[in-house]
Amino acid sequence: MVTSNQLGFARLLMQLCVKNVQSFFLALLRWLSMQVPGAHVQQTPARRISRPESRTTKQKEGSRAPFTTPSSVNYHFTRQCNYKCGFCFHTAKTSFVLPIEEAKRGLRLLKEAGMEKINFSGGEPFVHQKGSFLGELVLYCKQELQLPSVSIVSNGSLIRESWFQKYGDYLDILAISCDSFFEDTNQLIGRAQGRKSHLDNLHKVRNWCREYKVAFKINSVINTYNVEEDMTEQITALNPVRWKVFQCLLIEGENAGENSLREAEKFVISDQQFQDFLERHQSIQCLVPESNQKMRDSYLILDEYMRFLDCREGRKDPSKSILDVGVEEAIKFSGFDEKMFLMRGGKYVWSKADMKLEW
Numbered sequence: 001m002v003t004s005n006q007l008g009f010a011r012l013l014m015q016l017c018v019k020n021v022q023s024f025f026l027a028l029l030r031w032l033s034m035q036v037p038g039a040h041v042q043q044t045p046a047r048r049i050s051r052p053e054s055r056t057t058k059q060k061e062g063s064r065a066p067f068t069t070p071s072s073v074n075y076h077f078t079r080q081c082n083y084k085c086g087f088c089f090h091t092a093k094t095s096f097v098l099p100i101e102e103a104k105r106g107l108r109l110l111k112e113a114g115m116e117k118i119n120f121s122g123g124e125p126f127v128h129q130k131g132s133f134l135g136e137l138v139l140y141c142k143q144e145l146q147l148p149s150v151s152i153v154s155n156g157s158l159i160r161e162s163w164f165q166k167y168g169d170y171l172d173i174l175a176i177s178c179d180s181f182f183e184d185t186n187q188l189i190g191r192a193q194g195r196k197s198h199l200d201n202l203h204k205v206r207n208w209c210r211e212y213k214v215a216f217k218i219n220s221v222i223n224t225y226n227v228e229e230d231m232t233e234q235i236t237a238l239n240p241v242r243w244k245v246f247q248c249l250l251i252e253g254e255n256a257g258e259n260s261l262r263e264a265e266k267f268v269i270s271d272q273q274f275q276d277f278l279e280r281h282q283s284i285q286c287l288v289p290e291s292n293q294k295m296r297d298s299y300l301i302l303d304e305y306m307r308f309l310d311c312r313e314g315r316k317d318p319s320k321s322i323l324d325v326g327v328e329e330a331i332k333f334s335g336f337d338e339k340m341f342l343m344r345g346g347k348y349v350w351s352k353a354d355m356k357l358e359w
Contacts, residue, residue, distance in 0.1 A: 067328050068336055069114035072346055074121055075302045077103060077137075081124040083155050084190040085179075087223055089251040090123065091261040096304050097128055104140050106306040106323050113327035117149035117350050126158040135167040142170035149350035151175065153219060156201045157193055161208055168212035172352040175217035175244070178202050180226045181234045188225050189267075206238055215241045215352045222277050223248040223267035235284055241355065242348075245281070246290045247274045252315035297337035310335035 079092045098106070107118065118141050125134045134152065141147045151173035178198065180186050186198045209216040218240045220231070235243055248267045250256040255264035271291065278289050301309040307318035312335040319325075319333035341347070349355055 072117040073300045074119045076121050078123040078128045080127045086190045087248050087264040087267040089254045111145045119151045121153040131163050138170050156205045164208050164212040173215045175219050177219045217242045219244045221246045243287045308334035
């Protein structure tokens with residue numbers, strides 16, 4: 001005869017068995033779910049940084065791309081400029097400039113990631129601290145980082161001979177922007193400050209480059225105001241190591257669109273007009289043409305916050321700053337086309353020690 005105590009014990013034993021079986025199956029289901037790819041993804045909180053940033057869907061897709069070595073980098077450390085070129089596509093939207101020690105830290109990160117050439121640009125790079133900030137970065141890159149090539153793009157108006165005397169030994173290439181050899185045309189474009197002669201500054205800087213052994217380069221933006229000009233005689237006389245000829249480019253938010261500081265639509269030329277200009281100057285051996293297609297994808301551009309700028313969508317979409325996430329992470333969102341970079345001649349003899357120039 002079964003007692004009431006025995007029945008109670010049996011019920012308790014059965015309940016324990018049922019619970020154990022349930023626990024077993026629940027544990028088994030959890031284990032199985034973790035074996036299915038994508039069934040369980042742990043979310044990591046995003047790191048908060050103070051620098052402004054924006055992301056696009058295309059940039060996020062770019063995060064799966066393999067690491068690109070930043071062999072040649074353009075650092076636009078300031079947006080301020082004393083000229084008002086109507087087609088400018090890196091305009092004075094901020095006055096921010098990194099503290100020099102932070103800028104140096106970023107440059108060291110780039111060197112450690114494989115950078116061989118740094119190009120300082122703006123805005124006008126000689127505006128900030130009358131060129132002393134720029135000079136210290138040039139000195140640091142050549143003397144401390146031992147970079148093979150250090151270059152600058154400037155409008156030439158603020159450069160003084162004393163700057164060459166102090167920093168000229170550490171600079172490989174100085175590019176001066178000049179769009180016309182007619183003063184009236186430069187005035188129409190906005191490549192001028194008051195009534196000062198842009199061409200006088202151009203020739204003065206050219207002579208200093210010879211004297212202080214800095215390779216001299218010219219950059220020209222071809223637009224509606226100069227597209228019919230023949231610059232063969234003047235370029236030949238100046239004899240630059242390279243003459244970069246750019247097709248006028250529209251960038252939303254910079255020189256086109258609602259929030260832009262410039263309205264560059266009136267400067268835009270057709271592909272055929274650009275080709276006609278190139279054919280007119282085909283006898284100049286140092287000419288390096290850059291169409292809109294080549295320009296948009298083939299430059300590694302850092303802005304004043306040391307963020308890579310992706311121009312693939314016709315605007316400048318910034319990555320996070322290399323100072324916050326490192327070069328390898330930030331460069332994934334640069335939109336950089338390394339094949340186009342090589343196709344346009346981005347890799348060349350860029351150290352003045354290797355150019356064997358007759359000064």
